[in-house]
Amino acid sequence: MADTWQMVMDHAVAVARKAGQVVCEALSHDRSVMTKSSAVDLVTQTDQKVEQLIIQSVKEKFPTHRFIGEESVAAGDTCILTEDPTWIIDPIDGTTNFVHSFPFIAVSIGFTVNRQVEFGVVYSCLEDKMFTARRGKGAFCNGEPLQVSEQTDVHQSIIATEFGSSRDPEAVDRIFCSLRNILGLPVHGVRGAGTAAINMCMVASGCVEAYYEIGIHIWDVAAGSLIVSEAGGVLMDIDGGDMDLMSRRIVAANNKKIAERIVKEISAFSPPRDDSPPPK
Numbered sequence: 001m002a003d004t005w006q007m008v009m010d011h012a013v014a015v016a017r018k019a020g021q022v023v024c025e026a027l028s029h030d031r032s033v034m035t036k037s038s039a040v041d042l043v044t045q046t047d048q049k050v051e052q053l054i055i056q057s058v059k060e061k062f063p064t065h066r067f068i069g070e071e072s073v074a075a076g077d078t079c080i081l082t083e084d085p086t087w088i089i090d091p092i093d094g095t096t097n098f099v100h101s102f103p104f105i106a107v108s109i110g111f112t113v114n115r116q117v118e119f120g121v122v123y124s125c126l127e128d129k130m131f132t133a134r135r136g137k138g139a140f141c142n143g144e145p146l147q148v149s150e151q152t153d154v155h156q157s158i159i160a161t162e163f164g165s166s167r168d169p170e171a172v173d174r175i176f177c178s179l180r181n182i183l184g185l186p187v188h189g190v191r192g193a194g195t196a197a198i199n200m201c202m203v204a205s206g207c208v209e210a211y212y213e214i215g216i217h218i219w220d221v222a223a224g225s226l227i228v229s230e231a232g233g234v235l236m237d238i239d240g241g242d243m244d245l246m247s248r249r250i251v252a253a254n255n256k257k258i259a260e261r262i263v264k265e266i267s268a269f270s271p272p273r274d275d276s277p278p279p280k
Contacts, residue, residue, distance in 0.1 A: 005111070008062065008085075009119040009134060012109045015057045019050045019107045020125035023092060033099055036074050041165040042095045047071050050091035050107065058087055070219045079218065079274045081246065083114045090219040093122075094195035103127075104193040106201075110222025117245075120223030122197045131201045131227050139204050139230035146231040148254035149206040154185055154261045157209035160199040162192045164215035166271070174267040175214070181265035196250075200224030203252050204231035210253035210262050214238060218245045218274045221252075228252045234259050238266045246274045 026046040034043050051071045058065060066082065069089040073079045081088075088110040092098050098105050109121045122131040131146070133139040139146040151157055159182055163175055183190060191208060193199050197220060199211040204227045222245060225235055235243040236251040240263045243250055248271045253259035 005113070005118050006134070008111060009121065009132070011058070011061055012087075012111060012119065012121045013123075013130060013132060015054050016107045016109055016121050016123040017130065018057075019053055019091065020123045022046065022050055022053065023098065023105060023107065023125045027098070027101060031099055038165055038167060040096070040167065042099055043071065043074065044092070044095060044099065046098070047092045047095055051089055054087070054089050054091065054107075054109065068218060070217065073219075073274075079246075081112060081115050081218070081275065086112045088112060088219050088222040090197065090217075090223075093197040093220060094193070097194040102194055104195050104198050106195050106197040108197040108219065108223045110219075110226070112222065117222055117226040120226040122201050122223050122227060124198055124201070129201075131204070131224075133204075133223075133227040133230040135226065135230070137230070139227045141201070141205065146204045146227070147206055148204060148228070148231050148233040149209050150254070151209050152255060152257050154187060154209070154258055157187050157258060158189045158191055158207070159187050159262065160191050160193070160202060160208045160211040162194065162196065162199070162213050162216075164213065166215055171215070171269060171271075174269050177267040178212075178265060181267070182262065185261075185265065196220035197224045200228050200252050203233055203254060204228050206231075206254070209258050210251065212238060212251045212262055212266060214249050214266075214269060215271050216248055216250060221245065221250055225250070225252065236260075236263060238263060238268050248272075248274060
């Protein structure tokens with residue numbers, strides 16, 4: 001099936017580039033902003049338009065494939081990962097960035113078979129950077145190989161994170177506790193692009209040593225997780241166990257030593273899983 005998945009990945013790259021063009025064109029127009037779970041959990045008509053563009057294109061080419069899309073789930077679709085070939089789509093990773101013209105916006109497409117990510121595509125639209133990875137075949141940016149940083153000293157590291165869209169006081173307290181702990185190690189700095197996919201691609205590129213976050217979703221990290229691992233990095237849950245795509249918790253790092261050191265400083269909490277049944 002290797003050649004088949006390469007053909008599927010080639011289509012993903014092409015549709016991601018086309019979707020990125022739609023996003024860039026929309027930046028020059030009025031952006032109609034709506035909200036989802038909270039006043040800071042934003043969605044635009046462009047998010048919805050881009051997701052439908054990707055899904056329609058895939059349905060025409062691969063009619064038996066399944067989908068998990070951010071906006072489709074927001075509209076009521078289930079978020080269940082089966083063994084079937086499945087496209088996991090974030091049409092605009094960094095919607096808040098998009099609304100404010102903050103220059104890090106990505107189209108993220110992960111593809112799973114047997115619940116395992118087979119390829120990942122992250123297109124950083126405004127940078128015109130196409131990040132790609134195939135399982136066992138390495139990770140690339142615009143065709144050039146990616147390699148994580150060789151740094152092993154957390155004190156010499158830059159760590160990426162985000163604050164998420166939850167404003168629950170307990171969650172906010174834990175987020176800032178983790179940030180204070182990591183800053184106090186000390187590390188060289190803490191950064192955040194405003195998009196999980198690009199943060200993970202920065203780990204893969206070697207310009208930051210680690211990225212962690214609680215509250216992300218499977219569509220935020222499916223593609224980026226493979227790009228990190230194929231660039232030589234490691235993935236963990238924030239408790240140090242294996243990463244679970246549905247858990248909404250992730251540590252992605254250049255090596256196990258840095259990842260385990262970051263894990264020790266995280267004040268953990270568990271948001272509802274992506275595959276949890278909806279509240280009655």
